[in-house]
Amino acid sequence: MPGRVCRVEHPGIKLPASRSQLARLGERLARDEERSGDLDLYEETLDAYDQAQVFVKEILDNTDWSAAVGGLAVTGRTKSIDTLLQKLQRTPGLRLPYIHDIAGVRVVADFTLTTQGVFARGLCGSFDVEDKLIDRIRSPQSGYRALHLVTFVSGIPVEIQLRTRLQSLWADVFERLADSVGRQIRYGEPPDHDADDDADKTVEIVEGLELLSTGVIAEVEKLDDQLAPLRPLLEQERLGPLLEAVDFEDAGIPPGTDVLAWVADLELRAREAKEELERQLLRVAEVLQRPSAEGEGA
Numbered sequence: 001m002p003g004r005v006c007r008v009e010h011p012g013i014k015l016p017a018s019r020s021q022l023a024r025l026g027e028r029l030a031r032d033e034e035r036s037g038d039l040d041l042y043e044e045t046l047d048a049y050d051q052a053q054v055f056v057k058e059i060l061d062n063t064d065w066s067a068a069v070g071g072l073a074v075t076g077r078t079k080s081i082d083t084l085l086q087k088l089q090r091t092p093g094l095r096l097p098y099i100h101d102i103a104g105v106r107v108v109a110d111f112t113l114t115t116q117g118v119f120a121r122g123l124c125g126s127f128d129v130e131d132k133l134i135d136r137i138r139s140p141q142s143g144y145r146a147l148h149l150v151t152f153v154s155g156i157p158v159e160i161q162l163r164t165r166l167q168s169l170w171a172d173v174f175e176r177l178a179d180s181v182g183r184q185i186r187y188g189e190p191p192d193h194d195a196d197d198d199a200d201k202t203v204e205i206v207e208g209l210e211l212l213s214t215g216v217i218a219e220v221e222k223l224d225d226q227l228a229p230l231r232p233l234l235e236q237e238r239l240g241p242l243l244e245a246v247d248f249e250d251a252g253i254p255p256g257t258d259v260l261a262w263v264a265d266l267e268l269r270a271r272e273a274k275e276e277l278e279r280q281l282l283r284v285a286e287v288l289q290r291p292s293a294e295g296e297g298a
Helices: 019-030 038-061 081-090 113-126 165-181 183-187 199-235 239-244 259-294
Strands: 073-078 103-109 147-153 156-164
Touching: 019 038, 019 081, 038 073, 038 081, 038 103, 038 147, 038 156, 103 113, 103 165, 113 147, 113 156, 113 199, 156 165, 165 183, 165 199, 165 259, 199 259
Parallel strands: 103 156
Antiparallel strands: 073 103, 147 156
16 A cells, blocks of 8 residues: 555646636647647647646655555656647547546556555545546456546646556557557557558457457456465465365365465466566567667657
């Protein structure tokens, strides 16, 4: 459980215009009807969002998480002008000041599914969070799995994403694929393809990655989560007395099985599967990165 995090207040950060003015700004930009000064106001608005995410990141950076989770990395980003403009154009009726992921802070750690949920609920109780947790673990979006919450800095929304290492590696791979075949695949839309491309093959790759996340990775993380409470007992050789109280025949384990060795082997195989998935995702990410090395990065 994270330590106490103060409510988010920063009087030095504020939007350069009212919400209604910014909503009209977004509408004009989406229709490609900008007026004189619109692009300057747009840049000032994104600068305010950037200050807000930096502020939230600093709070998280200065909080001691060591008792809660290991291997934690906190990063922040604000959508680029082009990316945000594409989102406004792609979604008619979407109003600029009500987009909650313009500014974002990402927390990646060696979470189990249980500690990821505890961590997220702890942040919800510590920050001034709107509504409730956005659970993409139970309800994945185009294969994307994570936990999200939205806090506010002087009225500016900042989305906090919490991912396990596997969830984050998968998301990086899918993001790079989206840069290649069309960012709309993140919203369940079909990929782009040229006349010379094999459209069916591209769709198969996208669907295969989605299934990898919602099938293989989800099951590996579920098993890892179930085994997590047993690991300290295995390391301290204290699991035996606990196992004596379990009816393993009902669990489908044959009589005479060395249950302690069976659990230890299962834990080892789960850990190896998790590590192998991480290695494979890193390799795929590297391959997808190579073509963009000569041009604009992801």
